[in-house]
Amino acid sequence: MSKHLRGVKPKIAADQEPLIKVPRQPSYFSTYAVAEWKRVLPVLVARQVICTADMAQVETYCCMAGLVRQIETERQLAGGVVDVKLFGVQNRAAQTARQLAATLGLDPVSRVRMKGLELLPGDGDTSPNPLDI
Numbered sequence: 311m312s313k314h315l316r317g318v319k320p321k322i323a324a325d326q327e328p329l330i331k332v333p334r335q336p337s338y339f340s341t342y343a344v345a346e347w348k349r350v351l352p353v354l355v356a357r358q359v360i361c362t363a364d365m366a367q368v369e370t371y372c373c374m375a376g377l378v379r380q381i382e383t384e385r386q387l388a389g390g391v392v393d394v395k396l397f398g399v400q401n402r403a404a405q406t407a408r409q410l411a412a413t414l415g416l417d418p419v420s421r422v423r424m425k426g427l428e429l430l431p432g433d434g435d436t437s438p439n440p441l442d443i
Contacts, residue, residue, distance in 0.1 A: 328358035336369060342383075343376030350416060359415055359424070367410055374407035 332355050335347040351368065354360040360368065381400040385392065411417050415424050 327361050329355050329360055329362065331355065333365070335372075339372065340376045340380055342379040343372045346372040346375040346379075350414075353416075354414060357415065357424070364414070367414060371407055371410035371414060371416075374403040374410065377403040378407060 332351045335344050339347065347368075350372070354368065378400055381396050381403075385396070408417070412420050415421055
């Protein structure tokens with residue numbers, strides 16, 4: 311069996327024409343999507359793995375991550391009641407965000423693939439929670 315048929319993904323490398331500065335977020339973003347944009351874009355630009363052509367993926371990722379947060383906030387404000395329809399929307403948005411995060415190198419496995427390093431147990435970050443808005 312050839313190497314190409316085994317599902318071996320290529321190593322992620324710096325883009326040939328990476329963005330050098332964080333672009334402004336789209337005007338239609340929700341508060342939660344803006345917070346995600348400001349959290350992940352500086353990281354992606356610093357890694358030099360994102361170019362103008364990738365911005366649609368980043369935009370969709372931020373919208374989906376923002377939607378997950380928005381639905382959860384609304385659920386908590388409603389006394390924790392689970393709306394079955396909203397739960398389905400939240401679940402699909404979370405799945406889409408997770409898939410896009412992996413594509414963009416925002417999850418632990420794809421970051422390891424980018425650096426070519428191994429995950430070390432107990433290498434936790436002790437900084438404040440970056441998800442708190």
